[in-house]
Amino acid sequence: MKDTDGSYITEDGRKIGGVVMEMKNITLKFGGVNAISDISFDIREGEIRAIIGPNGAGKSSMLNVISGFYIPQEGEVWFHGKPRPQMKPYEVARQGIARTFQNIALFEGMSVLDNVMTGRLTHMKSGLFAQAIWKGRAEKEEIANREIVEKVIDFLEIQAIRKTPVAGLPYGLKKRVELARALAAEPRLLLLDEPMAGMNVEEKEDMCRFILDVNDEFGTTIALIEHDMGVVMDLSDRVVVMDYGKKIGDGTPEEVRANQEVIDAYLGVQH
Amino acid sequence: MFYRTAGQFKTTYRDDQALFPIRQDAVLVAVILILAWAVFPFIATEFAFQTLLIPILIYSLAALGLNVLTGYAGQLSLGTAAFMGVGAYACYKMLTIMPWLDPIVAILLSGFFSAGVGVMFGIPSLRIKGFYLAIATLAAQFFLVWLFEKWAWLYNYNASGAIQAPNITSVFSGGTYVSGPLATSFTQYYMVLGITTLLTILTINLTRGTLGRTWKATRDMDFAAELIGINLMRSKLSAFAVSSYIVGVAGALFVFMWRGAAEPNLFDIPLSFTILFIAIIGGLGSILGNYLGAILIVGLPVVLNTVPAALGLPLESAFVEHLNLMIVGGLIIFFLIVEPHGLARLWGLARQKLIVWPFPY
Ligand SMILES: Nc1ncnc2c1ncn2[C@@H]1O[C@H](COP(=O)(O)OP(=O)(O)O)[C@@H](O)[C@H]1O
Ligand SMILES: [Mg+2]
Numbered sequence: 001m002k003d004t005d006g007s008y009i010t011e012d013g014r015k016i017g018g019v020v021m022e023m024k025n026i027t028l029k030f031g032g033v034n035a036i037s038d039i040s041f042d043i044r045e046g047e048i049r050a051i052i053g054p055n056g057a058g059k060s061s062m063l064n065v066i067s068g069f070y071i072p073q074e075g076e077v078w079f080h081g082k083p084r085p086q087m088k089p090y091e092v093a094r095q096g097i098a099r100t101f102q103n104i105a106l107f108e109g110m111s112v113l114d115n116v117m118t119g120r121l122t123h124m125k126s127g128l129f130a131q132a133i134w135k136g137r138a139e140k141e142e143i144a145n146r147e148i149v150e151k152v153i154d155f156l157e158i159q160a161i162r163k164t165p166v167a168g169l170p171y172g173l174k175k176r177v178e179l180a181r182a183l184a185a186e187p188r189l190l191l192l193d194e195p196m197a198g199m200n201v202e203e204k205e206d207m208c209r210f211i212l213d214v215n216d217e218f219g220t221t222i223a224l225i226e227h228d229m230g231v232v233m234d235l236s237d238r239v240v241v242m243d244y245g246k247k248i249g250d251g252t253p254e255e256v257r258a259n260q261e262v263i264d265a266y267l268g269v270q271h
Numbered sequence: 272m273f274y275r276t277a278g279q280f281k282t283t284y285r286d287d288q289a290l291f292p293i294r295q296d297a298v299l300v301a302v303i304l305i306l307a308w309a310v311f312p313f314i315a316t317e318f319a320f321q322t323l324l325i326p327i328l329i330y331s332l333a334a335l336g337l338n339v340l341t342g343y344a345g346q347l348s349l350g351t352a353a354f355m356g357v358g359a360y361a362c363y364k365m366l367t368i369m370p371w372l373d374p375i376v377a378i379l380l381s382g383f384f385s386a387g388v389g390v391m392f393g394i395p396s397l398r399i400k401g402f403y404l405a406i407a408t409l410a411a412q413f414f415l416v417w418l419f420e421k422w423a424w425l426y427n428y429n430a431s432g433a434i435q436a437p438n439i440t441s442v443f444s445g446g447t448y449v450s451g452p453l454a455t456s457f458t459q460y461y462m463v464l465g466i467t468t469l470l471t472i473l474t475i476n477l478t479r480g481t482l483g484r485t486w487k488a489t490r491d492m493d494f495a496a497e498l499i500g501i502n503l504m505r506s507k508l509s510a511f512a513v514s515s516y517i518v519g520v521a522g523a524l525f526v527f528m529w530r531g532a533a534e535p536n537l538f539d540i541p542l543s544f545t546i547l548f549i550a551i552i553g554g555l556g557s558i559l560g561n562y563l564g565a566i567l568i569v570g571l572p573v574v575l576n577t578v579p580a581a582l583g584l585p586l587e588s589a590f591v592e593h594l595n596l597m598i599v600g601g602l603i604i605f606f607l608i609v610e611p612h613g614l615a616r617l618w619g620l621a622r623q624k625l626i627v628w629p630f631p632y
Binding site for chain 1: 476480488492509
């Protein structure tokens with residue numbers, strides 16, 4: 001049942017809205033290598049959009065283009081129906097786009113709580129002098145934001161390690177803290193680069209549940225990169241398949257699974 | 272046992288964010304403050320004021336400034352002394368041009384000049400990091416000391432090329448002299464203590480809040496910091512500004528509340544390194560460490576000079592100097608290799624042990 005702008009209700013009752021982000025003919029080169037060749041796809045409001053493909057396909061590069069970390073040689077990124085002017089990564093973040101990284105990028109010298117609090121930085125406005133004086137504006141802001149952060153900490157069930165330095169945490173927990181930092185920003189679009197890589201089965205199940213809950217409870221739009229096909233089939237509404245920088249498939253998990261080119265290039269190969 | 276934390280639960284985030292969430296820490300800080308404010312100044316000899324109390328505070332403050340930049344924001348600087356010089360010369364010129372200005376106000380204002388110069392020399396940090404940035408700050412160090420020598424306007428065209436702290440009174444000391452030969456050590460100590468306490472409190476507030484987290488994120492992983500929404504330019508330059516402000520005030524205090532006079536080469540590299548050593552030995556990324564480091568670096572030569580002499584074994588002054596250098600050198604190597612978080616971390620570990628004592632865990 002599709003609306004004129006293509007919005008629809010999923011089988012499990014979530015509302016998928018219009019297009020929030022559209023990649024138009026993106027080409028990204030590193031020297032002679034085409035990391036991304038002329039790829040277009042869109043992301044709809046409220047959906048979980050997966051990007052899959054073998055190693056080196058250009059998936060992380062695509063997220064980095066969305067984040068403004070890489071500037072494509074050709075193509076445009078459209079956000080909320082307008083072409084996005086070239087902007088710095090921190091400006092992109094301030095538009096409500098948060099992310100996690102394939103290789104965990106936490107602030108190792110800080111506690112879990114402080115790491116998650118950094119997710120709120122884009123929302124914190126008090127100036128240098130107010131912060132130096134602390135009492136009043138800065139303290140109020142700190143407490144208000146701490147409350148939001150504590151909700152995220154509860155949500156991801158990491159209360160027990162709140163005050164622990166992140167440096168010594170096991171890998172799976174670090175991934176979770178990184179997700180907490182991204183969620184603390186209350187993003188409209190959440191980018192997850194292999195959130196389940198390197199996890200054991202239980203950790204993967206937890207992470208899957210968190211991702212579904214975030215999408216369901218907060219209506220957050222999610223674009224995620226994942227290797228595990230089972231996970232992708234379970235989680236995502238639509239899938240983009242990349243191989244050697246090219247798009248070879250785009251559609252629902254079922255459509256993608258039935259696509260011969262995808263089967264040849266990706267599903268047939270053991271990873 | 273002594274540091275029993277059981278039964279101390281935080282029921283609000285405000286309590287949890289209090290400066291000293293553990294009661295014993297608050298008690299300890301209170302004891303230190305009482306000693307510094309109400310005990311030391313009444314029992315200290317002139318010698319103790321001049322060789323320990325006042326310099327320890329001033330060096331702590333300078334190290335605090337450096338620590339903001341290097342320990343919190345991760346930008347290495349070898350130009351601390353030159354920024355102290357900017358503060359000192361700015362204060363000197365302000366008091367020359369506006370003799371009616373209260374010297375304490377002048378000292379607090381002089382930090383803004385060093386902050387401006389610090390930001391200027393911090394601009395390279397937007398492009399370069401680590402070792403290369405250290406070299407750039409070294410260039411600032413050379414350039415500024417050269418400027419202090421060559422720009423005669425800075426020292427009012429004195430034949431000696433030195434600046435002299437004039438005799439001036441302040442409302443903050445109740446109208447007594449705070450600088451120049453007529454000022455007493457007692458008054459100067461209180462002025463230095465007041466400013467150091469104030470700036471320390473403000474710095475603690477900055478480092479525990481939004482800006483502190485911005486700096487630490489920049490230090491720990493700059494690309495991730497930028498991708499979560501931190502403007503790296505603002506983060507780094509604000510660290511240079513705050514750091515240089517504190518360092519500049521320390522420089523003004525150095526000349527006006529302690530040395531009484533200064534030549535350009537006073538602000539040369541050896542002083543930069545002394546401050547850096549204090550920050551390293553005390554602990555990068557710690558507030559308390561600056562004080563511990565300064566007590567050690569300022570106190571060690573005094574102890575080496577006086578203790579053996581009191582025991583009837585006076586050491587030759589050249590030997591004391593060498594011994595001092597060897598011990599400091601050894602400590603630097605120890606802390607860089609074994610405990611990069613410095614004395615503050617050692618204290619933290621001791622505190623942790625005290626919390627669980629007498630049980631091992
Ligand atoms: N910063 C970079 N510099 C040079 N080449 C890069 C860079 N980032 C990615 N690449 C290249 O781009 C291609 C795609 O990489 P990536 O996006 O990381 O793939 P994926 O995430 O799908 O595994 C690879 O060939 C990789 O070597
Ligand atoms: Mg990748």
